[in-house]
Amino acid sequence: MSVRGRIVRISGPLVVAEGMKGVQMYEMVRVGEEGLIGEVTRIRGDEAYIQVYESTSGLKPGEPVEGTGAPLSVELGPGLLGTIYDGVQRPLPRIAEVIAEKAPHRRMFIERGVNVPALDRERKWTFHPGDPDTGRKPAPGDTVNPGDVLGWVQETSIITHKVMVPPGVHGRLKWLAAEGDYTVEDVIAEVEVDGETRGIRMMHRWPVRVPRPYKVKLDPSEPLITGMRIIDTFFPMAKGGTGAIPGGFGTGKTVTLHSLAQWSAARVVIYIGCGERGNEMTEVLVRFPQYTDPWTGKPLMDRTILIANTSNMPVAAREASIYVGVTLAEYYRDMGYDVLLVADSTSRWAEALREIAGRLEEMPAEEGYPSYLASRLAEFYERAGRVEALGSPERLGSVTIVGAVSPPGGDFTEPVTSHTKRFIRVFWALDTKLAYSRHYPAINWIISYSAYVDLVEDWWHKNVDPRWRSYRDEAMEILMREDELMEIVRLVGTESLEERDKLILDAARLIKDGFLKQNAFDPIDAFSPPEKQFKLLQMIIDYYRKARELVEKGATVAQIREAVGRLYVDMAKAKFDIPNDRLDLIDELRAKVLKALESLEARLG
């Protein structure tokens, strides 16, 4: 029986209704005559405080509020990939169609009260019974448990969608559908649970604020290769890891997240545009279909789900969008996929929390944020991880979470950045000064960190080169040393430095220009495969090592630069001049550089 009450108060996205006795915390409710979607965030007596996910303009006290008996949930099943949803999982293209039916000239606007299901109810999918990898097929009479694979659907060219026994269903399989075409609502299996027969469909619902269950959580063990040099080589991400990318406006948060979504070696990518620009979502919608997934060669949209709650859309839905996204991520994780979730920007989500809390007249903590900001952030990042999924056959899957943080005035001591730091393992700190000089990605190499360096070392040594760590560490050292030297340079200039130190500046410049800077929009440079990253670094560091030898023998940096001549620029430009399938040219260039230095050595005697 659903609860029915009446509105007594409206203040922005917050509505208070009375006569709501029996309503549950976080229950989804329908608000007003138009049935706007809302969620109960506080209960006092028979009053429910409701955050409304659509504009409340025009609502009046006295209008009805109806409970749905269920918490805010998402629909899970085939048809999620390639779709763009709003913050409460309504497909945006369908919203436009529904509006256009009533008023064609209003098609481009989002009006409220549009009711469209997340998954297409008409579309038929070819269901294949059994597990797609092992071929194992549960037979009638078998006991089945949550997560057991009943069959599969080819959802897109990249993703085989496993149809699993939903969480909470333990019983005896009575019947499993034969291969055939079914809608997400058709029953494809029957399970006897406690003497009662339950139909299983390809679609089920899951409450967004509850993490989906798994068997065990494991430590991350592999890098999530992104094709971005400063990330993969210096501050690597791991599959199942957590990271934050804070930075003032214009420092490159969104471009980096777009690049991650485009190039990462993830199987499924969930992109949440949370309180950011409309055009940035449009850009993904326009650009991604023109690209292929670098790892499978298939259309990029076939692995992507977009969730768009832009800055001008209702603020409460911004709060929900993060949970909607992470629930979808967990669902594909449960199938055994490595999922990457990027959220741009978690600060806007925190601000939505703050706004709702303010309307609830809750006691504010730092800078007006509610006292539970930290625990909400922790809960969100906690939903990342590499897990052994429920059910059989055994599967490992992961959710990697990367959140952008938008600190006011670029100040990293503010609450969202400082709390986020406690819950993430990778910190890509964007630097306004680097961005001003168009050093992109503007990730500051002095204050950024990754806790996964030791953990991914093995992978690099096995798959790329056993000297990876030593080259990486030496490059890092040069950059650190340069940073120290710059303090001195600021006082005395460069000319009075010792040659050894001048060489550090020279090598650091080459590392910056030839390795760290990476143009996300250059057709060659946008994606740097691990082998290329290693070869570029090796070339630069070998140049430095040999040059240092010469300096120790009395050569000056000026002589060294003269000896290598144009080869220096060639090294700096190798990243975009040398195509990714001609890495032998980097070796060639490295050999030329070393030869030039050797002939200088010979001349010096």
Place this chain on the structure above:
Amino acid sequence: MLGVREYTRVTEIKGPLLIVEGVSRVAYDEIVEVELPTGEKRRGRVLEVNRNIAVVQVFEGTTGITTTGTKVRFLGKPLEIPVSEDMLGRVFNGLGEPIDGGPPVEAEERRDVNGAPLNPAERDYPEDFIQTGVSAIDGMNTLVRGQKLPIFSGSGLPHNVLAAQIARQATVRGEAEEFAVVFAAIGIKYDDYLFFRKFFEETGALNKVAMFVNLADEPAMIRLITPRAALTLAEYLAYERDMHVLVILTDMTNYAEALREISAAREEVPGRQGYPGYLYSDLASIYERAGRVKGKKGSITQMPILTMPNDDITHPIPDLTGYITEGQIVLSRDLHNRGIYPPINVLMSLSRLMKEGIGPGKTREDHAAVSNQLYAAYSRGVELRSLAAVVGEESLSKVDRLYLKFADEFERRFLSQGTRENRSIEETLDLAWEVLSILPEEELTNIKEELIRKYHPKYRMQAQAGAQQA
């Protein structure tokens, strides 16, 4: 639809707010007419309803209102303005009512000034290059049609002159059609308003301009409506009448201050520097009303102007604006004091939509690389300039001294131009190559070899000499 309901129990007046009790079926965000005992009428809107109590914000302020004898009429609809093509060439007050002595607007349609969010799936990505004729913008911070690009300025800096120059010179190459301009004056001084008015008159553009005017001495609460009224007309012209519309909103700092005032009156928990926590979302509901949509010819290009309090870019107003707009043009007091016009601090400026608007077929193939190189070289030059101030030029290497020279020439030749000087994009890029050629060729690490061979003045001269010999 609700009819008009009238109540008289005003129980409290604070700041711009009236508390009205004993109301029933009052809608959130509904528009209100307040009638004073003198017969004077003011407008307002409902900010909150709690059972039978309504909180009403009065646009014209509460001065002179008493708790007795005041009638509050709830009009049963949100604030709407009529929209029509005939509004071009007219002048309106901050609420969208004509103040030019002309006839009332023959409404083709009335629209809620709050608008509705654009569906991201129905947007089209902006990518048509607008040539403004200003090198620092076209060359390094390119504007495209449908972009929202603000000018961050400071008091006394020539933002008005620059905005006017852009409005006068902006063209999309290959198209004859001009921009229609919707101009919103938000709490600006009379002489600033006059500057724009004269400018539009002189350029003969007045019949392509609609002005919404709220001046500094007019009620502050109206400022919350003015940009919305202007954008409501702009949306109509762009998406119903296929026009390319340029919207100038000045000064958004006055807008944000009005918002702070109302928030303080409501005793809300303040965010940074007393501005409400929802300032970001509120500004976004204005700035996001720009762009292009699928299947429509028209577009809205937004150029908000704001003055940074104390020239501080980290102040909440420019800060939150920069987080929403698609870049920013930042004016520098230092350059202005050194007599450079336009005093654009290119390092702090940014156009996020530049990459889609430039390149072969749009501007020129070397555009992106040249721009990147200018940034890299100029930022190095500026850094070395402050270093040289400490350690002396002689403590710099030979190459570093060339960077100093580059920075000077960049400011003197590339950045500086006349207020009526309209440079083509080719002129701008060629000028860039000229100043870049001060540096040794090995320093041009952002530009691919083939482009250097094609556009570097040295090779161009060689090619010309070769051609002459042949």
